[in-house]
Amino acid sequence: MGSHSLNPLAIILIASLATAFFFIYGLIGWNMLLSFTKSMGLITSYELAGLAQYVKAGSDAVFHVSLKNNLMLITLFIPGSIGLGLLLAVLLDIAGGKGEALYRTIYLLPFSLSFVITASMWAWMYNYSYGVINTLLTALLGRAFQINWLGDPNVALYSVILALIWQFSGYTSLVFLAGIKSVPESQINAAKIDGASTLQLYTKIIIPQLKPWILSAFVVLMVFALKAFDFIYVLTNGGPGVSTYVLALLMFRRAFFETDFPYGAALATILFTMVISVVVPYLLLSSRREEK
């Protein structure tokens, strides 16, 4: 920047970045500080209490359930969304043209909607007596095959995960489709001349080249699997019992239902640390890749 450095643009840049950094890093730091203090509920005190809130988390049974459920999201929701997304992307790519555009529009629609909307839809889909899934199961297989999707503590988390795969697989297929389109035409033609079948073309030539796209989708899904909140809050509110609690829901309930702000702050800090340890290495990696 030269002598004209204090133009209106520089002022907007500095003011907006200062505000954004305060609201992001300032408040994260503030929240962290709160988790180390002796605050009681709504009464804020900045006298330090060390790791008391974190010790409390260690002995909170629901915290353990929540962590386990976040882990379940990571191990089932992520591969489910990536696998189904790959299948959709390959099918869409083979279809091509107008078919591709039309079907992609249908698959991606759920991802554009609020989690409050999709949770509401699935509450109705999963309804025990009147829901679509159980009425279909009854019609096809008989009453004995009805499942208590949201009422059975052994089933509810899988119901949540299934619906989330429905919402996110359109997005992963969009990312993978963009990856498929970036494979050079020449390679595809060469493989065809060598007599590769369609299946071989995708498994041997195209899918191996999707690694960076799969990584980028993985990070998005991972961040979501860690911070998932609204969808579960509206669909099950953690129930039945505490069977579908996740970290972000536990934080919300402890902080705002039980007004235990310091404990909520500690849970939020744990959540933040987990997300950041996925995001920062990824951002550093991709910014380094850009420099090359």
Next chain:
Amino acid sequence: MNKASLVVYTALTILAFMYFLPFWSVLTTALKSDIEVRMTIPIVPPSNPTTTPLLKAFELMKQGLVNSLLFTSFATIFSSLIGSVNGFMLSKVKFKHSDTVFLALSVGIFIPYHAVVIPLITVTSKAGIYNSILGMTIVHTTYGIPICTLFFKNFFDELPESILNAARIDGAGDFTIYKRIALPLSWPAFIITGVFQFTSIWNDFLFGVVLTKGSNQPASVVLANLLGTTAAEWNVQMAGTFIYALPVVAVYLLLGKYLIRGYLAGAIKG
């Protein structure tokens, strides 16, 4: 049509039905009377379509919809304008450590808002904007700055230097170059950012549920309350779901290709 493409289209069609089923079931249920909801299967269209549930849901959600529309529109406009300036500065003007600043800002796209909501209550209360449309506008504008800056920086990075250099030689300053050249050229980035921000802010739940009460609540929170309280009235709940989804579905169908470009630019749902 050969055999292989018949298989592909059959698979695509079956999957499309499965993806669309929840939407269909919302639609049919929203148009049924209380009795018909209990007597018929949710995938069967209503035999006597009624608008009663839709009117009832609209009455309950009116205020929430107005609130959402207000802060969503304002915050979309403000965050896009700020993102445009920041993207231009970080892409075309640059300064010492500007890449580091951009990286630090990008982290803000991914942070879980749970990590800021508790202090945010204190900050908005102290500033006198807790539980207000103004507060929601400011909060959404501010947390939108990272992603909006990213969209515009990506756009300006693709814009050849040569376009700006001619003006630089003529002695034009950064502000003039921005106003005369960059701003008019960046309308596609405004559409991408605009549709992305509109849909994400409209869809938000967490800030709404924490920072507003009563008549200031956004539509997302009003709908969530409606789902939680009237457990039996599925037709009204689905009508409310339909009404709240409508603006985003409209944006998606009309400007979907821009929304897709936003999703692909490394965007993420809050």
